[in-house]
Amino acid sequence: MDRMRLDLFLKWSRIILRRTLAKETCDSGRVTVNGQEARAGREVRVGDRISVRLPRRRITFRIRSIPSYAPGKDSAHEMIELLGSE
Numbered sequence: 001m002d003r004m005r006l007d008l009f010l011k012w013s014r015i016i017l018r019r020t021l022a023k024e025t026c027d028s029g030r031v032t033v034n035g036q037e038a039r040a041g042r043e044v045r046v047g048d049r050i051s052v053r054l055p056r057r058r059i060t061f062r063i064r065s066i067p068s069y070a071p072g073k074d075s076a077h078e079m080i081e082l083l084g085s086e
Contacts, residue, residue: 001068006033006050007040012070013079015052015059025052049083060084 004012010022010031025031026040030053033044044050044063051060061080071079 001066003043003045004066005040006031006038006042006044009044009063009066009079010052012067012076014073014076015061015080016054025054030054058084058086 007019007022007026010016010025011019016022016025023040026038026042029037031038032051033042033048035049038050044066046063046066048063049060050063051058060083062083063079064081065079067079
């Protein structure tokens with residue numbers, strides 16, 4: 001798999017724990033992909049830089065891999081490379 005919907009990626013990588021919450025976060029304009037505001041249906045690829053504004057902090061990361069099935073709790077962190085957290 002070389003690309004995936006943004007809301008599903010946020011759920012699988014455990015940045016946001018529920019897909020409905022990931023969709024709401026994207027659609028309210030709090031997520032950017034490569035510097036551009038992104039909606040939930042946007043397709044993301046390996047190498048994309050994503051920034052998510054959560055209620056208490058902002059997380060910026062790069063996509064390292066997109067698995068073909070949902071990863072387990074222990075391997076979800078391998079999907080991203082954390083670039084910053086404020």
